[in-house]
Amino acid sequence: xxxxxxxxxxxxxxxxxSSTYLKVVVMDEADxxxxxxxxxxxxxxxxxxxxxxxxxxxxxxxxxxxxxxxxTGLLCLADEPLQIKRLELPHMPVEEFRxxxxxxxxxxxxxxxxxxVLDYDILGELxxxxxxxxxxxxxxxxxxxxxxxxVSYVKESGIDMVTYASIKPFVxxxxxxxxxxxxxxxxxxxxxxxxxxxxxxxxxxNKLRFVRNIPVGLNHIKQSIKGPVISDKGPIELTxxxxxxxxxxxxxxxxxxxxxxxxxGKHLMFMLRPVAESLCKEVGRSFDYYNAxxxxxxxxxxxxxxxGSNYKNIDKFIGEILNTETEYIGLPDSLKESVxxxxxxxxxxxxxxxxxxxxxxxxESKINLLPMDYRVEKSQRIQKISIRIAGITTTAILxxxxxxxxxxxxxxxxxxxxxxxxxxxxxxxxxxYDRTIERERFVSAVRNSEVPTISIMKxxxxxxxxxxxxxxxxxEQRTKxxxxxxxxxxxxxxxxxxxxxFMDELERSPFFSNAVLETSRKDIYEDxxxxxxxxxxxxxx
Numbered sequence: 001x002x003x004x005x006x007x008x009x010x011x012x013x014x015x016x017x018s019s020t021y022l023k024v025v026v027m028d029e030a031d032x033x034x035x036x037x038x039x040x041x042x043x044x045x046x047x048x049x050x051x052x053x054x055x056x057x058x059x060x061x062x063x064x065x066x067x068x069x070x071x072t073g074l075l076c077l078a079d080e081p082l083q084i085k086r087l088e089l090p091h092m093p094v095e096e097f098r099x100x101x102x103x104x105x106x107x108x109x110x111x112x113x114x115x116x117v118l119d120y121d122i123l124g125e126l127x128x129x130x131x132x133x134x135x136x137x138x139x140x141x142x143x144x145x146x147x148x149x150x151v152s153y154v155k156e157s158g159i160d161m162v163t164y165a166s167i168k169p170f171v172x173x174x175x176x177x178x179x180x181x182x183x184x185x186x187x188x189x190x191x192x193x194x195x196x197x198x199x200x201x202x203x204x205x206n207k208l209r210f211v212r213n214i215p216v217g218l219n220h221i222k223q224s225i226k227g228p229v230i231s232d233k234g235p236i237e238l239t240x241x242x243x244x245x246x247x248x249x250x251x252x253x254x255x256x257x258x259x260x261x262x263x264x265g266k267h268l269m270f271m272l273r274p275v276a277e278s279l280c281k282e283v284g285r286s287f288d289y290y291n292a293x294x295x296x297x298x299x300x301x302x303x304x305x306x307x308g309s310n311y312k313n314i315d316k317f318i319g320e321i322l323n324t325e326t327e328y329i330g331l332p333d334s335l336k337e338s339v340x341x342x343x344x345x346x347x348x349x350x351x352x353x354x355x356x357x358x359x360x361x362x363x364e365s366k367i368n369l370l371p372m373d374y375r376v377e378k379s380q381r382i383q384k385i386s387i388r389i390a391g392i393t394t395t396a397i398l399x400x401x402x403x404x405x406x407x408x409x410x411x412x413x414x415x416x417x418x419x420x421x422x423x424x425x426x427x428x429x430x431x432x433y434d435r436t437i438e439r440e441r442f443v444s445a446v447r448n449s450e451v452p453t454i455s456i457m458k459x460x461x462x463x464x465x466x467x468x469x470x471x472x473x474x475x476e477q478r479t480k481x482x483x484x485x486x487x488x489x490x491x492x493x494x495x496x497x498x499x500x501x502f503m504d505e506l507e508r509s510p511f512f513s514n515a516v517l518e519t520s521r522k523d524i525y526e527d528x529x530x531x532x533x534x535x536x537x538x539x540x541x
Contacts, residue, residue, distance in 0.1 A: 174361030178332035193308030218308030290492020
């Protein structure tokens with residue numbers, strides 16, 4: 001009995017590298033089970049060369065050694081100078097979209113479009129006021145240099161193939177569509193709170209419809225905590241240690257005692273409120289723009305994710321200010337039984353939601369900002385393996401065939417010589433036969449032709465008006481008809497009069513009858529007014 005070979009497991013390793021964190025999610029490609037997930041703080045490493053080595057070492061610590069060689073790397077881009085635009089393109093072939101989009105954004109993005117990676121998704125077809133068709137497109141573009149750098153980290157860790165570079169606002173749809181509370185027909189929002197800025201995206205029908213960067217992040221909220229604090233008993237000075245302790249608390253309840261009773265929650269809230277409300281105000285303005293300028297519709301829920309999502313009570317504050325149901329993005333039911341416990345208990349889900357979404361949708365996601373030369377590595381590798389297997393198989397077949405042929409070599413040589421002789425004779429006979437058939441067809445065609453071609457040409461040269469220039473003359477031997485196409489240079493006479501006289505001359509000729517004007521239209525030819533016409537008439541038998 002032949003041994004049964006079990007297919008080796010394959011894994012997706014989704015990696016996000018930002019100025020603050022290294023995040024990793026390892027997922028089984030087949031059953032979508034999350035093997036491991038980790039978030040590592042790398043904010044203290046400022047030297048870029050050292051940072052690269054630290055990232056590679058951390059990847060080797062997080063990813064099991066037996067997984068690395070059977071893994072496909074996926075990037076979740078963060079901290080890149082990313083630009084996302086919603087544009088309308090005139091009707092054109094799809095293969096021209098990429099160049100057209102790159103041309104459209106030149107001069108309006110803060111980096112070189114020619115040295116960038118671009119991808120897009122088609123949202124639908126539109127018609128303008130004049131009825132012209134347009135394509136509604138949302139696109140993303142980022143400099144290639146940053147993507148190359150992050151690919152190098154993944155490859156140096158031992159994962160030799162990277163196939164996908166996701167963007168959070170686009171890829172999160174892979175997670176949203178699995179959440180039971182997100183209905184396809186409703187619009188929902190995802191607020192990604194970062195350290196330096198935040199991003200709000202609005203989704204409908206499982207597609208990103210609107211996205212906007214907001215220049216307020218967790219760092220701005222924390223930096224708003226400064227002394228002194230104004231209280232009922234007068235100003236309270238804060239030490240640098242006090243401020244650091246307050247920055248780690250989050251948004252407190254009003255009566256909560258802080259700093260060992262030194263201040264109350266309402267005092268901290270007084271410092272936090274202006275910046276936190278500024279974030280909410282910008283999110284609200286984004287909703288207003290979506291309703292006024294785009295599809296519009298009720299935003300049923302705000303899902304919060306990102307590095308700032310673990311700031312205490314930020315979800316409640318945003319929900320109260322915007323009067324909208326707000327919650328941290330959660331795990332879909334289909335994944336709850338297949339994730340490590342630390343994702344469920346440590347509040348890690350909002351931090352790694354984009355990586356899980358990246359691994360879930362990697363094979364079919366539409367927006368991929370990985371440069372094309374990395375994308376084709378997989379197919380090139382498959383081709384190399386296929387060629388190698390084909391070479392080995394072919395060699396084995398040839399060796400076997402050679403051994404078998406050697407057993408009857410003399411007999412085969414004689415048969416081969418006889419076959420060559422027969423083939424040569426057959427080829428010669430076939431060649432003579434083909435030439436004979438061709439000659440007979442030619443002679444038959446000449447005999448069957450009764451149309452006096454030379455006489456017709458002479459007659460036409462005598463009766464055609466000088467203002468007419470023939471562009472085409474077709475003599476149909478079978479139907480005994482002639483088709484004329486040409487250009488009439490308009491002079492004093494109108495086109496219809498000249499063409500009518502010409503058709504009369506044709507019918508008075510002994511060679512033609514039943515002249516019919518098939519088409520006639522005015523045009524400009526060589527900067528002159530002309531009439532383009534087509535006439536068909538019968539040839540007299």
